[in-house]
Amino acid sequence: MSDLFVDIKLPTGETYEQPIGLFINNEYRPSSDGFKFDTVNPATGEKIVSVYGASNEDVDYAVKIAKETFENTWSKITGSEKGELLYKLAQLIHRDREILAKIDTLNAGKPFTTNSLNDIDQVLELTKFYAGYADKLDGKYVPISDSKFVYEINEPFGVVGLIVPWNYPLAMASWKLQSAIAAGNTVVIKSAENTPLSLLYLGKLIKEAGFPPGVLNIVSGLGPTTGSAIVKSTEVDKISFTGSTTVGKLIQQQASINLKNITLECGGKSPAVIFKDSNIDEAVKWVSLGIFYNSGQNCTANSRILIEDEIYDEFIEKFQSHTKKNWFIGDPFDSNTTIGPLISKIHYSKVTSYLKHAQDVENLSKLEISNIKTSDYPNGFFVNPTLFLNVPTTSKLFQEEIFGPIATVTKFSGFDQAIKIANDSIYGLGSAVFTKDIKKAHKFAKLLKAGTVWINSSNDEDIKASFGGYKMSGVGREMGIEGIKAFTQVKAIHVNLDDETS
Numbered sequence: 146m147s148d149l150f151v152d153i154k155l156p157t158g159e160t161y162e163q164p165i166g167l168f169i170n171n172e173y174r175p176s177s178d179g180f181k182f183d184t185v186n187p188a189t190g191e192k193i194v195s196v197y198g199a200s201n202e203d204v205d206y207a208v209k210i211a212k213e214t215f216e217n218t219w220s221k222i223t224g225s226e227k228g229e230l231l232y233k234l235a236q237l238i239h240r241d242r243e244i245l246a247k248i249d250t251l252n253a254g255k256p257f258t259t260n261s262l263n264d265i266d267q268v269l270e271l272t273k274f275y276a277g278y279a280d281k282l283d284g285k286y287v288p289i290s291d292s293k294f295v296y297e298i299n300e301p302f303g304v305v306g307l308i309v310p311w312n313y314p315l316a317m318a319s320w321k322l323q324s325a326i327a328a329g330n331t332v333v334i335k336s337a338e339n340t341p342l343s344l345l346y347l348g349k350l351i352k353e354a355g356f357p358p359g360v361l362n363i364v365s366g367l368g369p370t371t372g373s374a375i376v377k378s379t380e381v382d383k384i385s386f387t388g389s390t391t392v393g394k395l396i397q398q399q400a401s402i403n404l405k406n407i408t409l410e411c412g413g414k415s416p417a418v419i420f421k422d423s424n425i426d427e428a429v430k431w432v433s434l435g436i437f438y439n440s441g442q443n444c445t446a447n448s449r450i451l452i453e454d455e456i457y458d459e460f461i462e463k464f465q466s467h468t469k470k471n472w473f474i475g476d477p478f479d480s481n482t483t484i485g486p487l488i489s490k491i492h493y494s495k496v497t498s499y500l501k502h503a504q505d506v507e508n509l510s511k512l513e514i515s516n517i518k519t520s521d522y523p524n525g526f527f528v529n530p531t532l533f534l535n536v537p538t539t540s541k542l543f544q545e546e547i548f549g550p551i552a553t554v555t556k557f558s559g560f561d562q563a564i565k566i567a568n569d570s571i572y573g574l575g576s577a578v579f580t581k582d583i584k585k586a587h588k589f590a591k592l593l594k595a596g597t598v599w600i601n602s603s604n605d606e607d608i609k610a611s612f613g614g615y616k617m618s619g620v621g622r623e624m625g626i627e628g629i630k631a632f633t634q635v636k637a638i639h640v641n642l643d644d645e646t647s
């Protein structure tokens with residue numbers, strides 16, 4: 146076996162072949178300067194493997210291949226043929242569902258049963274959705290006069306650069322990848338440095354499905370080098386990014402140099418608002434999912450829980466009891482585990498610094514719900530589910546994205562105060578509102594400044610609906626029909642039927 150593939154033994158016993166090279170032109174290859182970086186199992190803190198990281202030269206080469214493929218091959222085949230290839234990819238993802246999920250569990254610490262399998266099922270669903278959409282990007286006829294009409298067609302950009310995070314390694318890549326390809330673009334994609342493995346594995350499936358070489362090119366690597374080289378490349382026509390608002394802003398600045406089209410999916414501080422007339426048991430169930438799923442490493446995590454004053458004590462009591470019964474921290478491969486570790490030592494330090502700040506600086510009252518079983522994993526990055534009670538809106542914990550299983554709880558009195566507090570954030574990604582009063586629910590949803598509102602549920606996104614942020618949560622939309630439109634540009638073709646111009 147070459148140095149481009151490594152046999153990895155999973156904690157479940159089986160061994161699989163992991164590609165570690167850059168995937169360009171349907172072949173794995175080393176980086177031009179031989180640079181590699183380590184990827185770590187967050188449950189144990191141990192290194193899994195080193196993978197090749199792309200240099201500027203490698204990014205330029207991947208972009209050149211993607212551009213040639215766009216011009217000579219991909220733009221010449223029909224939408225139906227593109228859809229067929231995506232259907233074949235879906236079949237292979239279905240075949241390798243378990244191994245893909247196990248790779249994400251190993252690399253991201255996501256509980257296998259409750260999280261990683263869900264992620265891969267979502268990847269499968271959206272691969273099929275966009276396979277079906279590849280031949281439906283029809284245009285529009287615009288009547289102007291008897292002697293003139295316009296038709297508008299949707300065209301791909303060309304080469305698109307995709308930069309993705311670690312919290313849903315294959316799913317976040319797929320929120321962009323499948324729609325970009327279905328729309329007719331070729332792709333250069335970078336995974337997060339913490340979680341390169343499942344996307345590299347997908348390269349094998351892309352090749353096996355029969356995609357022409359150069360349609361999908363994977364350049365694993367570091368943000369400031371590989372990521373920045375993709376953003377700055379003058380041959381890349383669009384960037385779609387998911388990650389922190391800080392890096393999103395940087396990408397917007399860099400992309401503005403040649404007015405590159407961008408989609409940015411950034412941070413959030415999503416409120417869950419529970420009115421006194423809600424079904425409290427249901428609200429407890431959804432809100433705990435909203436904050437603890439994926440260990441709170443979720444851009445739409447319900448990190449601000451707002452409770453109407455009359456039901457405050459009842460909600461907290463029920464929330465505590467529900468959490469004790471349903472959220473278990475431990476080995477992500479154990480089917481009883483519902484909360485895995487945080488992604489990295491760096492992220493663990495960031496999240497726990499908020500716990501320290503809350504205690505030492507703000508003196509907040511804490512409700513820690515300890516279901517931790519970390520004795521077997523002394524070096525894993527585990528954090529207990531924690532609520533901070535009666536938190537003022539001025540608190541650092543109320544305003545900043547923590548990205549861990551930690552939420553603030555704040556009381557409100559009545560509709561007007563609830564909407565004021567809910568919108569008191571620089572972010573506007575997700576939000577949830579709980580009430581049995583249907584009029585109140587819709588009025589509240591209309592006033593929320595957020596790209597997604599869940600009424601009487603939370604974080605149950607669907608690939609058929611669009612997703613994206615207001616305010617500093619982002620620019621543009623992903624998923625659903627908006628998700629594929631984001632990878633097209635409109636051309637208006639004017640047709641003059643007059644014989645002579647008067």
Ligand SMILES: NC(=O)C1=CN([C@@H]2O[C@H](COP(=O)(O)OP(=O)(O)OC[C@H]3O[C@@H](n4cnc5c(N)ncnc54)[C@H](O)[C@@H]3O)[C@@H](O)[C@H]2O)C=CC1
Nearest residue numbers: 309310336337367368369372373388389392411444546548
């Ligand atoms: N919206 C979301 O789903 C996510 C939000 N975050 C937020 O960001 C915080 C920090 O997490 P990080 O992993 O450091 O996020 P990040 O924003 O640094 O990383 C996201 C992606 O951007 C890339 N990147 C970093 N710097 C870049 C640059 N200069 N040019 C181009 N690409 C670059 C990274 O390599 C990665 O692929 C988290 O604590 C969380 O608050 C993180 C991940 C996902």
Ligand code: BAL
Nearest residue numbers: 312313442443444445
């Ligand atoms: N809930 C998946 C979207 C995200 O956290 O980025």
